[in-house]
Amino acid sequence: MKITQMSVFIENTEGRLFELCDILGKNNINIKALTLAESPEFGIVRLVVDKAENAVEIVKKHGFIASLAQIAAVEVADDPGGLAAVLKVLSENKINIEYMYGFVEKASDKALMVFKFEDIDKAIEVLCANSIPVVAKETISCAKKRI
């Protein structure tokens, strides 16, 4: 199951990240996960939000540069070696990871990691074949309700 992620270009200026989050909050868009990739002058904020398609239109309307990408959220055992076990499978199957980050909330007692793969379809296929759960979008939305 793929999840839609929103990426936003942010200039390295004071308060810009706040402005972005403020706009999302005021538009009732909840942030599920967030990571910031930075270079000296600019950053790219990658967010998993509910209603990503709406969110991207809203932030663009406010003058941000933003785009959508497909990612996969993967359940990782929350104990030593948990992530390594997933990465081992990916590595053995020559699946390239562009980047990854952790989730703010958990769907279960397992940790959730978000992956951007070079080839997402192949990645999901490999993960499923190795019984590593790829979390559905609905599950993530449900997660909040559970908390």
Place this chain on the structure above:
Amino acid sequence: MIFNEKFETMKLDDLKNLQSERLAALARYVYQNSPVYKKRIDESGYKVSDIKTIDDISKLPFTTKDDMRDNYPFGLFSMDSSKVAEFHVSSGTTGNPVVSGYSKDDVDLWGEAAARSIGAAGGNPGDIIQVAYGYGLFTGGLGLHYGALKFGCPIMPMSSGQTKRQIKLMNDFKPRILACTPSFALYMGEEARGLGFKPEDMSWQIGIFGAEPWTTAIQNEIDRSLGMLATDIYGLSEITGPGVAQECHLRQGLHMWSDVFYPEIINPETGQALKEGEVGELVITTLTRTGMPLLRYRTRDLVSITNEVCSCGRTAPRISKIQGRTDDMIIIRGINVFPTQIEYALLQVEESLPNYQIIVDRADKGLDTIEVQVEIDQKFFSDEIKSIEAVKQKIKKSIEQTILVGVTVKLVEPKTITRSEGKAKRVIDNRKM
């Protein structure tokens, strides 16, 4: 020392007669040898025979930087390119540079003008000169080189850069004269102090600095920190490189060698001549050049002029320091840069928007830096840093290939570049000049 008594101190009446003779001969020469000027003069309604005295100069057509572009590369020459001795190139306003073709006589004339300039600055034959202007298509290095050859100064043809080596050789050779851009002089001073040199340990006594605008404040700073007398030299490759005008040791304006480079000051809007002392655009006619003589070339530099004879004895009129430009050209480390060149470079990169701003700064050690801010476009936004960095590098390369100056590129969010009355302000110059 006065290098050429005859011309530098010529009585004003005699100077005017000489200028008249030369102008009449020049009009005949370009009419015969330049198809462009023949056409222009024919269209003007005047005949070559109408040009009798220097006051008839207003009957001749202007030449502009756009003419240089339109006739790129050799169209304005009055000589077949095979007869030319040397080419020099400076920035044009867009992709095509400005080319100047120097005949052997023009190179000789250039040496003469630069030799007079070295003398005016206070140089004497036998003084070692460290030429730290760039050598190459840029006229700075070779101009002072030819001048020093003619004047009899032993030359250190250093070219620019290699600061530590410049300082080592200064210490070993003890040059009395330093020729470079004022910003490089400041930079070398800083480096020398870092190596433990005090102003009095530096052998330089005279500086011949130009190719970029600088104020009296910077001049005083160089005097003090390098322990020398810093003088201003003016030139442009279209007319001749450095040596068109030069401050004498009294530093009350730059003597323009008007027996060969005739100055007019005009209102840039109307083209009308201005009075002595009024600031306007400097227009120059090359009275004796043969390779690419120019009639009334509009320099876009704003200056005032005085014909008052200087206490140094030279009768050559004096122009003020450059007060500004009629266009938005900026000068970075001696290289002319037009915002339109940057626009042109951005248009060569598919992913970029021609929405940009140029921020010019002077770093602590005196070297100029240029940052080009480019608004990023939705269509090339990727969520990966590496692909954005790749676009940034592509933009940087395109700009650097066009303006020949290193830049830093900063990608900014859309609509962040300040616009006034719908028009973006292209250049922010933070240098204190």
